[in-house]
Amino acid sequence: QLHTYDDLTKVNPVTPTTVLKCLQARYSMKVFYTHAGCTLVALNPFQPIPDLYSLDVMKEYHLAPQPQEFKPHIFIVAEEAYRNVRGQLEPVNQSLVVSGESGAGKTWTSRCLMKYYATVAASSSLMKSQDTVERIERRVLDSNPLMEAFGNTCTLRNNNSSRFGKYIQLQLDRCQLLVGASVQTYLLEKTRVSCQPANERNFHIFYQMMKGATDEQRKEWKLQHDQRFVWLPNSEKHVEEDSFHETVKAMVHLGIDAERQRQVFRILSGILQLGNVSFSSSANESQSCDLDEQSEGFLHRAAELLCVSADELQTCLRVRTLKAGKQSVFKPCSQAECGVKRDCLAKVIYAQLFEWLVTFINNSVCADKSTWCNFIGVLDVYGFECFQNNNLEQLCINYANEKLQQHFVAHYLRAQQEEYVSEGLEWSFVKYQDNQSCLDLIEGSPVSVFSLLNEESRLNRASDATTLRVRLEKELRDSANISWDRFSKVPHFTVTHYAGKVNYQIEGMVEKNKDPVPPELISLLQKSDNPLLHQIFSDKETENPNNKGLSKVTVVSKFKNSLESLMKILLATTPHYTRCIKPNPDCKPLTFEKEEVIMQLEACGIVETIHISAAGFPIRCRIFIITHNWNNERRAIMFFLCLCMCYLFEVDKLLSVVLHHLSCEDRRSLVHCGRTKVFLTQTMVNLLEDQRKKILSRSAFSIQCCWLRYQRRRRLARYQSATLIQAAVRSWFVRKEVQRWNRAAAVIQNTWKKWRKSLAESELDDAKDLVSEDVPELNPVVRERGSVQLSTIQEPVTVHGWPMGLALASAPSITVSLTATGFQKVLSAMASLNLPSRRGEYKVETNQYKQGLASIRAQPRGSVKLHYKRSPLLYADMQPDLKSDVTGFNEILLEKTL
């Protein structure tokens, strides 16, 4: 049965093994998504799954009154975020954090999310000109293939591996329609341009050009058919992403004109030619190295394509310019130095070209600030990395993951625990692995790995691995997160990350951190006649070689700064987490390798996440208060809870289960009463869920039974109890799918009919509006039409909120056009419930009707304020959010938070 658990918090006990088993069982049943408390786990099927992401499925999730009740899917996350924006709940802006190791499916997931919003948040053709609308959505989507062509590559782990991190903000206007986007990228792995790991490739774009260009283009870019390029290894390998046509199409859509494209491809071709330039060793140090025999042609072609002087290019690569006071001194480079300068030139050109491309995309898709008001951000970052050899890149990547993990834990726990405190719950705080000490080690002040690395980088001498290692050992010895293998000959340090230990080699780290670009290279590029090259280097400082050209800010400082801005954004948004898991290392379809998965589960701390989720209260029913003295009415509340449960799980037997729990001191911890909410622990929910399953088959539902028992216990007015039942229904409704409504409605009606007999005539009048008999008729209408015009519903149906709630809940979109009398009835029904003597004193002002927004104020001598302000789609939460501050009553409110 393990595969039926669509939330890992239901697995008992929660251990890596049980979680693994559950995921495996689901994977074998081709179920790829599973909730893990507040996180979604996505297993990569490594093969297209028909109809998993189709337009129909998107619509289904988008239109569902309760998408959470559907099978776990990435669209649930997408929809939840979207509804949060619609509901304008603070923080309104959303962030979808997608993480996982290379090949786990982050880019795929991000693409799915973007497609989802481009579909569901597309402006309707009626509202705006079709043309503009289509263009913006398409442009946003087209930014993907373009960025992937330049920033993705084929690695051993993934044929389409992103070598940069990105945060895409999808901008939504007042009506939650997609009007633009902006992209922020992080740490492109530019070393790949000049140095590709064994059996891996360069960035896709180079292969696309080689394979997809026309003869004419090849001629212009000086790419001969039979030409082999050193920087294009494994070009015989075919990958799906080698589609030049797609890239050019995306360029056109994004507004890169033919001339600009020409400039871009000439630059890229120039880089390739540069890669074939090599140097011979010089006879003595005072002489510069010569070009290898075959290199002349390549150098000339490179110069021609980059539109710089071939002589100057050669000099720049072979001679170093040093500044001695005001004088410039020229020093010949060694063979190795020449190679380093060539690589450096290629890297800086490519990195700047990528930056230009991102800026261009932003200019093309970013909406004017005045047109958008909220955003949904999609963060696709590199997952935790641990290779045989780990360098500065891995340190940065793992540091980013530490930051995200900290944010995840802090956000999730803080949000939960703060709520428990404010509700006055006795709550023993959940302990979690705090990775602050690791972050202090990496980025802390005054002394940390980064600070020492920066200090070393600023010294004007060649980097020395041993010196750095000694400094690290001496100055960071007190940190528990760093260690050294004293027997290792290679200078390194080991960091204990939350996801495991990683050895970082120190050799080359300082140099990578400096990332120096000799100023003469920048000057050369500034003189280029290629307008694009000239433009992207025109604002770079080079005048003073002591400025060190582009390298003033070290790599780690730059990365730390950009990460800090990202964290600020994340902190100011409502986050949603998706953990992508790669089920096998070879990207084989539908193959689940336990060892591979368990490592990832541990690395992303999923078991801990489940523990946190399970220890908290997954269900909080905010209930409305019906008495003046809430504290003394706890038992009433408890009973209300029982009623909720009855409705929730459709069986009266549950009532006794719940009561049993409540009466038993040691089990009381399963249900907690807060100030305004009732909290159920996961255990409680599981238990009820079990019970429900067990007795569902013989569910002789009998609300009367509850009613009678209740009457015996409490002598509350009947209509108050009826309200309780309604609230219970609402609560149930929050939890359960609309389809089951009919059944509950029927039960209520039967109950009502029976009660009616026993009610006095006057009471009947008062209570009549409380239970609508029209509901079953209404329901098919709602379901059939998909939306409902409230004004078309007969008055009694709109009375007192809950049938109206039904309509809203069932309808994916709705036009709220209540008549004043409709609200008058709502109000008077409420008044009749709680303040019978004041009935009729209420005046209703219906001053504002908009789609999804109605604000109605009732002011009986200034004492009542009733807001109905809720976007219908947010009604997924089933919150009619009827607030009242009626004198003498704390609050009348029904809300469900999951």
Ligand SMILES: Nc1ncnc2c1ncn2[C@@H]1O[C@H](COP(=O)(O)OP(=O)(O)OP(=O)(O)O)[C@@H](O)[C@H]1O
């Ligand atoms: N939901 C899915 N359905 C079908 N195939 C998928 C799915 N998710 C991922 N894949 C396949 O797995 C491959 C790797 O996914 P993706 O490129 O998204 O990984 P990634 O986590 O972004 O990796 P990297 O960090 O290297 O960029 C995709 O090219 C695709 O073929």
